[in-house]
Amino acid sequence: QVQLVESGGGLVKPGGSLRLSCAASGFTFSDYYMSWIRQAPGKGLEWVSYISSSGRTIYYADSVKGRFTISRDNAKNSLYLQMNSLRAEDTAVYYCARGLGYCSSTNCYGSFDYWGQGTLVTVSS
Amino acid sequence: EIVLTQSPGTLSLSPGERATLSCRASQSVSSSYLAWYQQKPGQAPRLLIYGASSRATGIPDRFSGSGSGTDFTLTISRLEPEDFAVYYCHQYGSSRGFTFGPGTKVDIK
Numbered sequence: 598q599v600q601l602v603e604s605g606g607g608l609v610k611p612g613g614s615l616r617l618s619c620a621a622s623g624f625t626f627s628d629y630y631m632s633w634i635r636q637a638p639g640k641g642l643e644w645v646s647y648i649s650s651s652g653r654t655i656y657y658a659d660s661v662k663g664r665f666t667i668s669r670d671n672a673k674n675s676l677y678l679q680m681n682s683l684r685a686e687d688t689a690v691y692y693c694a695r696g697l698g699y700c701s702s703t704n705c706y707g708s709f710d711y712w713g714q715g716t717l718v719t720v721s722s
Numbered sequence: 723e724i725v726l727t728q729s730p731g732t733l734s735l736s737p738g739e740r741a742t743l744s745c746r747a748s749q750s751v752s753s754s755y756l757a758w759y760q761q762k763p764g765q766a767p768r769l770l771i772y773g774a775s776s777r778a779t780g781i782p783d784r785f786s787g788s789g790s791g792t793d794f795t796l797t798i799s800r801l802e803p804e805d806f807a808v809y810y811c812h813q814y815g816s817s818r819g820f821t822f823g824p825g826t827k828v829d830i831k
Contacts, residue, residue, distance in 0.1 A: 632820075642759075642767065642810055644820040656819055659723075692766055704817045708757035710778060712766035 606716030619693030630696035635689035649700035690715040726823035745811035755815030
């Protein structure tokens with residue numbers, strides 16, 4: 598069965614860095630585009646970034662562009678999110694999700710059919 | 723960026739009643755690339771509908787989606803106790819990234 602397990606969350610000071618990981622199993626990871634979505638405490642969902650199956654197509658929300666970097670290692674069935682220059686407003690549960698769709702050379706299009714349980718990132722002094 | 727607006731913010735209904743949730747986009751959603759998710763407290767979202775009207779694997783047929791362009795609807799024909807949750811719409815057809823609606827909470831009247 599499809600499983601996505603996030604790790605790497607925790608408490609970090611403003612301006613600090615954190616690297617999230619998502620371990621995938623139960624499907625051919627290299628066949629799917631992947632994404633990170635976050636949810637601030639008591640708030641709605643906010644899409645953060647996606648990456649195509651090959652890693653060649655990447656896109657970020659404006660709110661994280663220039664600070665966050667998404668990557669993947671298909672040999673390790675893993676997705677990553679490097680978060681730098683963290684701010685209080687980055688505090689959220691971060692979910693990784695599998696994309697149900699396709700990617701062009703510039704964009705991906707697809708809903709998210711499987712989600713992990715999330716990892717909490719808290720940015721506070 | 724395509725902005726999604728969901729209404730109502732909260733829907734108070736009884737089990738067995740019909741629920742109609744609306745999602746309106748600030749501009750046309752290409753190819754009806756619109757999905758609906760259900761989220762219960764402490765859980766990850768679950769995909770219900772994609773492509774505006776296609777049910778995801780394992781989703782009961784009391785859930786249905788419709789609409790195109792800028793106006794989309796999620797209908798739950800007869801509410802079961804496990805359907806009381808928050809529902810989000812999501813557009814994934816923009817070349818400028820994805821967006822989610824703010825959510826509609828369906829609670830027990």
